Amino acid sequence: DTAVSQTPKYLVTQMGNDKSIKCEQNLGHDTMYWYKQDSKKFLKIMFSYNNKELIINETVPNRFSPKSPDKAHLNLHINSLELGDSAVYFCASSQGKMGSPLHFGNGTRLTVT
Amino acid sequence: RKEVEQDPGPFNVPEGATVAFNCTYSNSASQSFFWYRQDCRKEPKLLMSVYSSGNEDGRFTAQLNRASQYISLLIRDSKLSDSATYLCVVGGGGADGLTFGKGTHLIIQP
Numbered sequence: 001d002t003a004v005s006q007t008p009k010y011l012v013t014q015m016g017n018d019k020s021i022k023c024e025q026n027l028g029h030d031t032m033y034w035y036k037q038d039s040k041k042f043l044k045i046m047f048s049y050n051n052k053e054l055i056i057n058e059t060v061p062n063r064f065s066p067k068s069p070d071k072a073h074l075n076l077h078i079n080s081l082e083l084g085d086s087a088v089y090f091c092a093s094s095q096g097k098m099g100s101p102l103h104f105g106n107g108t109r110l111t112v113t
Numbered sequence: 114r115k116e117v118e119q120d121p122g123p124f125n126v127p128e129g130a131t132v133a134f135n136c137t138y139s140n141s142a143s144q145s146f147f148w149y150r151q152d153c154r155k156e157p158k159l160l161m162s163v164y165s166s167g168n169e170d171g172r173f174t175a176q177l178n179r180a181s182q183y184i185s186l187l188i189r190d191s192k193l194s195d196s197a198t199y200l201c202v203v204g205g206g207g208a209d210g211l212t213f214g215k216g217t218h219l220i221i222q223p
Contacts, residue, residue, distance in 0.1 A: 038217060043213040056210055090156055099145040099204040104156035
């Protein structure tokens, strides 16, 4: 009964490719997020959706496009992958207002070669 | 000035010792504060929320000092399993959600 699940766990791909990461939460939370953790372990928010509506869109290249078909799902599509996109991408969810504690998925380790 | 700042460590501490580390935050309007724990190659997990009056959960004590804008985490009787990276998290001061510090790496040695 994984609360926040994301797939795939590992993703190795070549520069220029397009890839997607999927995320689902079964906690009934209203808000979902994508975070990026780089090689220096810094965890930084990329996007946040509340009830399928985009509420946070940090300075992220427009090659990254989130999609939320419903409030339990938030997918991340990345076009024209670059070497610098290599990182661990975490999906998370929270209940209620911004500032509530987050529940994270187990991460997707993306390696771009 | 960084929004949430922590000493990255590593802190090497013998088993059974008490260890404490702080975190400072820059946004005085922040409303929510947490400590998360992240094990190597794993996702961050909520360790405890931090309340204005301070709070304790077993061997862990968290405190908030709004005047000086820092929060602290104290671990008593440290165990080998406490080895991890501890992330200070601050939020609620705006529409930006939670902001994570870079983490403090703790190593408990036998």
